[in-house]
Amino acid sequence: SQKIEQNSEALNIQEGKTATLTCNYTNYSPAYLQWYRQDPGRGPVFLLLIRENEKEKRKERLKVTFDTTLKQSLFHITASQPADSATYLCALGRRGGYQKVTFGTGTKLQVIP
Amino acid sequence: EPEVTQTPSHQVTQMGQEVILRCVPISNHLYFYWYRQILGQKVEFLVSFYNNEISEKSEIFDDQFSVERPDGSNFTLKIRSTKLEDSAMYFCASSEEGFGELFFGEGSRLTVL
Numbered sequence: 001s002q003k004i005e006q007n008s009e010a011l012n013i014q015e016g017k018t019a020t021l022t023c024n025y026t027n028y029s030p031a032y033l034q035w036y037r038q039d040p041g042r043g044p045v046f047l048l049l050i051r052e053n054e055k056e057k058r059k060e061r062l063k064v065t066f067d068t069t070l071k072q073s074l075f076h077i078t079a080s081q082p083a084d085s086a087t088y089l090c091a092l093g094r095r096g097g098y099q100k101v102t103f104g105t106g107t108k109l110q111v112i113p
Numbered sequence: 114e115p116e117v118t119q120t121p122s123h124q125v126t127q128m129g130q131e132v133i134l135r136c137v138p139i140s141n142h143l144y145f146y147w148y149r150q151i152l153g154q155k156v157e158f159l160v161s162f163y164n165n166e167i168s169e170k171s172e173i174f175d176d177q178f179s180v181e182r183p184d185g186s187n188f189t190l191k192i193r194s195t196k197l198e199d200s201a202m203y204f205c206a207s208s209e210e211g212f213g214e215l216f217f218g219e220g221s222r223l224t225v226l
Contacts, residue, residue, distance in 0.1 A: 041202075103157070105155045
């Protein structure tokens with residue numbers, strides 16, 4: 001069955017450092033991959049989308065890589081700030097048809113001042 | 114900035130009662146979705162809706178669930194006879210295209226007693 005795995009344990013990082021979050025998937029051939037941020041009790045907020053034929057995408061302090069051979073995406077936040085503390089969700093979108101995005105379990109990031 | 118709005122923010126109901134959750138998607142969006150998130154678990158796809166019909170539904174979306182777009186602005190999720198396990202946060206989302214960024218509402222928390 002399809003599986004999307006993210007670090008289940010919380011990631012604690014010092015302010016100013018680069019946070020790296022991992023998303024691995026199996027039994028899936030996504031056409032694209034998205035990253036969302038979710039704060040407690042709030043809805044997910046879209047951050048970045050990367051397509052299967054793209055290796056890397058950047059937006060301000062955020063960078064996403066996508067390796068379809070390894071079936072892995074890495075999500076980097078450079079110069080992390082306490083305000084970056086949240087749960088980050090990886091979501092895979094399938095090829096063709098209407099959009100059905102499947103979410104991973106998320107990784108909780110805590111940036112320590 | 115346009116946003117997806119959901120009502121109510123929290124609803125408490127007795128098991129077996131009918132519940133209607135309401136959503137107003139972003140006005141120029143054509144694709145609508147319901148997701149749910151049980152406390153501490155991942156965001157799960159329920160149903161997608163396009164051109165006034167369901168385009169896809171998950172195995173969670175059984176005969177107890179229905180969706181409707183009663184007018185040009187609202188999108189509703191009805192649960193006919195609630196069960197304890199329906200307790201969750203229900204998120205409405207919309208997108209401009211069938212591919213790409215999902216805009217989520219802040220959710221409706223359903224508690225079934």
